[in-house]
Amino acid sequence: MTGYASAQLGASQGNTSTESGTPPNRRLGLEIRSVNSRFLDLSLRLPDELRALEPVLRTLVTQKIKRGKVEVRAWLEQADTAALPDVNPRLLQRLGSLQDAVQSWMPEASPLSVAEVLRFCTGSSATPEDWSSAIPAVAQQALEALLQARAQEGERLATMLHERVSQLRALALQAVPLVPRLVEQQRQRFMERWKEAMGLAEGSATPEAAQDRALSEATAFAIRIDVAEEVTRLQSHLDEIERLLRQGGDIGKRLDFLIQELHREANTFGSKSAALELTRISVDMKVLIEQMREQVQNIE
Incomplete structure (x- = not known):
């Protein structure tokens, strides 16, 4: 998920010892940027003075963030340029x-x-600054701000996903009554073709064998286009997506898997389409699922 946060801390706040040699006008700054990624990709940009504290920063970030391309940048600056000493x-x-x-x-x-x-x-090289106590404090402050920003974005994404789930349910309900109607239409076509093939006049009785054959063909056709199983599985996946959204937590990878399953059901649904209405429903489903897939990449 995307997000940005920064924090700053003065040296006098970050060091507990007054004899550490750290000038009171030095300031530590840290910013964290996060963009979408399926996995955690963490990079740190630190000045040489803070390079030894990279493991500490890496541990703090990985404890809070599990997914996304995250960049952490820290810097040291002079809080008051007028306080710079004169050079001999x-x-x-x-x-x-x-x-x-x-x-x-x-x-x-x-x-x-x-x-x-x-x-x-x-003479500062003789008494190097100790930022070991300041780094965790400023990093924790920045991480809390970042997580708050990501949580707000997560709420917006959850609202969008709930809307798409409702739309998919509506499309599935539209498809259910179409199948019996198509089967009956196909049965009527078979009967008409048998009448024409046998040279029967309009209104004459159809031989029992021809009627049985028409019913058999209609049954086979019904089996081929029946999407009840796909609709049931699709509804089950949608139920699970809504449950995960209510549950919260680290659900990004689970949602990824469910979106793949939705794609599979929509593809099967499309392959069984025997009418333009079913084809349209299948295409609309795929569009909604693709929109969900793009946004699920943003969820941790």
Whole structure:
């Protein structure tokens, strides 16, 4: 299911120790994006400072989300840019000299980035920040917001599925009385053909053998086009879909299976169609089932 949520937490909130060396103006941010997928596809984009906490994040997400393509992105930022410390020019000169010396021996060495220079100048590299207690808190906050957004979408999808189920039931009920009517029409055709074949005049008695043959052919025709079994199974699958929607929880994969069964019954129904009315009903069923299948992919 689709959804988006984000959360932020200041360093002073996430660290219990005042001696951790984490500046109070640093802030941790985290966002979670979720789109439709049949299975759980989780990807994490973390800065180097948080890379060691990837297993913790992965565990927290997989405990709450079972399905969907989920992207988790975390970042660290300065809460107040005016609070940035002044850089000592002599220290910058010293760093430049050291970089030149290193690159003279190792030409392929990458130059220092601005972030690395700032860490050296402020001395933060000596006391690395500890975000191990902040990550679970901010991730939990973002996950709760995401699950709430997904739940709201789930309610809309459930309403749509209930509507499609009602429409499928109505189509099945339309098909039930058509079968006896078609059988009677076919029996009349057989009788007329037998009369013509035997050269009987209108209103004359039909030989018993011809009548029995017509009834036999009509019976075979009724068996071929009988959809009572398919209608019963279709109604049973619809009952189960409604039960799962009322139950809630992790029902996406079960609904996937039931949609496949509905497709099978609709296909069989179509193969037995002996009239345009039944063919139309079969096509309408397939359209509704396909709409359900597309939306079921969004349900966890």
